Amino acid sequence: MADRKLFAGHAVRRLRRLNGLTQAAMAEVLAISPSYLNLVERNQRPLSAALLVKLAESFDFDPRALSAGEPGGGEAALRRRLTDPMFADLEIDRNEIEEWLAGAPGGAEAFARAYDRMGQGGTDTGGPQDAVSQVRGEIERWRGHFADLDALAEAVADELRMGAGDVYGAIAERLRVKHQLTIRILPVDVLPDLLRRLDLHARQLQLSETLDSASRTFAAAWQLGQIEARAEIDALAKGAGLADRTAERLFRRHLSSYFAAAVMMPYARFLRACEATGYDLELLQRRFGAGFEQVAHRLTTLQRVGARGLPFFMVRVDRAGQASKRFSGASASPLAEAEGRCPLWRLLHAFDRPGELAVQLVALEDNSRWLTLSRTVVPQGRRFGGVRAEFAVGLGLAAGQAGSLAAARGIDLAGEATPIGLGCRACFRHDCPQRSAPPAGRALLLNERERGVTALTFGGD
Template sequence: MSDTQFLAGPALRRLRRREGLTQAAMAARIGVSPSYLNLIERNQRPLTARLVVSLAEQFDFDPRSLRQDEAVGGVEGLRRRLSDERFADLGIDRDEIAEWLAAAPQAALAFARLYDAAGQGQAATPAAIDPMDLARREIERWRNHFADLDIAAEELAEELRLSNPDITAALTDRLRQKHQISVRILPVDVMPDALRRLDLHARQLQLSEMLDPASRAFNIAVQLALLEQRDAIAGIANGAQFSAGQQGGQGAQRAAWRLFRRHLAGYFAAAVLMPYGRFMRACEATGYDFTILQRRFNVGFEQLAHRLTTLQRVGQRGLPFFMARIDRAGQFSKRYAGASGTLMLETEATCPLWVAHAAFDHAGRICTQVVSLEETPGSPQRWFTIARTVEGSGGNGGGAADAARFVVVLGVEAGQGAALAAARGVDLSASGAVAIGMGCARCPQADCRQRSLPPRGKTLVFDERARGLTPFEFQR
């Protein structure tokens, strides 16, 4: 066993007190000096893997209890919760959060549970419980990387390539030969309200003709995931740590479970179309050139964006992208922070200065922007963001009047953006960044001509003899 080290002083102290031992007595049991044990309990020395084994041999306890930080999503999980606008004036930075989690993990867990149960500080009523948010929090807890599904998808993809290099044809053959289900493309007047339907009586997977080729392949792969990975997906979903308060909690948790399960099926499908090893090598070889990657793996931009947030395999990690999908009103319909650690998505309102909004006026084009966002007081972070319009499922690609249109945004920390083909010629420095906020009500920036609302918690200042550039002046 490698000598992995981590700080777990408070957890070790709780174990010792539970056993009714002095530091000298416990130190003797695990083979260290009392002074060294004292340092471990005060987080001044790490707890090594050797000592974890010794503790497991000497005492009846679950070693996972030494890592209470995982239950709250680690430092980033607490940082997300503390980004709530009601805590903005406290100026809590990342280092302080890390110290709190290390020194008092149980207290941090209690805070996280109360915060989550209250619907992010709202009244704990059924209306405040959002199944989509519950499912997203679980996805973020995994950092949107499910290693077992990735491995299984990669194995299936390699098997399919041996039978047919055309992935759609290979998927269709697999469905027919292994499950006795054929794929049938039906006219839109036959399937006016559905894109995919499994008809077990006819032994058919019926797909709408409105799906483009990439979406057809994806939907066939989703069906294979539901058939061949049912147990694996259910195992992950059943272990979800949903918390929805008391009132209406069961219904919300059940809906969140189904949403999470649907996400996992889509995850497997995307991993079949873009198998990890081949996809990662293509990303590195092309500088994450989105156009080349779309063509090489025959996927849509939104499918590609999803996949880029999942590249967290140990020993073969990709860039830590975040991904979001918004509508013209700036509402999020999808948002995944992945391993980026960004708080940019922890808001219900987006900044109109963000390129995500301008992209609606440039349909089909990739738009880029370097943004600076003060995610914690006095700590601006820069992100290189890429935005592009996509049509909702079933759109005919020709700009039909009734086609749903969204913008999908990808982002990566600006310092890592230089590796991207899309960043060539872009000034990634602070001087080239556009300052944005998390919606006007949460934005502390003064003198923003686009401001629509005053920032909450700030004292407004009025001068009847002068008019500033914005309708709201406030104490800084």
């Protein structure tokens, strides 16, 4: 926050009201004048670093929550939306966004809501994509971390650990004794198209034999969350105020999956292991009996106040570059939010070497630098002769924060990085030999007497 002006008067006002304070009383606590606080709340003065420190010391909150509460999610979130090709010809810079937030916060919030309601695709379909967009917006609002759900899962994990060293066995026993549910592994011929089924008549959680051990543990923990975390999930779903039933059910499914992962990888133990191993993904998989994708997603959620992990983002794509999962966590990375993918990013190269971890230092057009880790994953449930699905999971971290990673050893994080974009339609690099289309809103320049690195040269600068 120190490198830019932060206008968050609405968040300061909300914090003051939550604590039942008048402006004069809060100003006294912060050792500033009531008139200055009034200017801050009206977005006529930015929050200084000193005032941020005083707020953090005087009230129990995370300073980064001020950005999360800004209209539209703040400057970074608005900038991500404005990378949409439909805005390419406007060339809106960071200063304009800051002025927008400071001068018309309501308008910025209205734009963000309208854009999100349009499903980030330009048409208000009201269909599945709109529901996914709503859920992603709610997850982003929480920075991917649900504190109450995480704390409950950690308490449950501690109880399971006392009962048995085998997490799966302990969950199965808890389901049987406490909830009268038994787990039964069924042949693929019995569950040909399902991986998990709850049979309430037989009081069975039925799992497919095609699931590996990590997926069986996750499925059992997921079912446990449906029962023991119901109150917490209900509260979060109700608080989200999602517009339709489909979005709410998607959000509930995400929360149940969050609980399951938190049981398998309890927060404090998992964070200690991350820091002790340099976030070594293979070691974390083995230590917690989890899959690569499960560990990758868990890394994006480590945002507990007072015990934060590194702010990773995660994206999962198919060979066509279509994203089926995107979690920006606290990273605010455009790589997680962009609709397009750059072919120079090794996320897509991971398909050439299945199961191997590809490490790459990349630089975006805004000069931000990211260390990315990519690897393929194969979904559970495939039978011999069936269609083989395959995805690439990409993890990323700002290069300036990646020095402690095991995967960063031997890499000069301040050295040469691969210049990439956010997909050709949102990329304005003139010298890219991989370009497949001009940027949206830019006209092609055709010259019969010259031929550049790419035939798709464009103007508009």
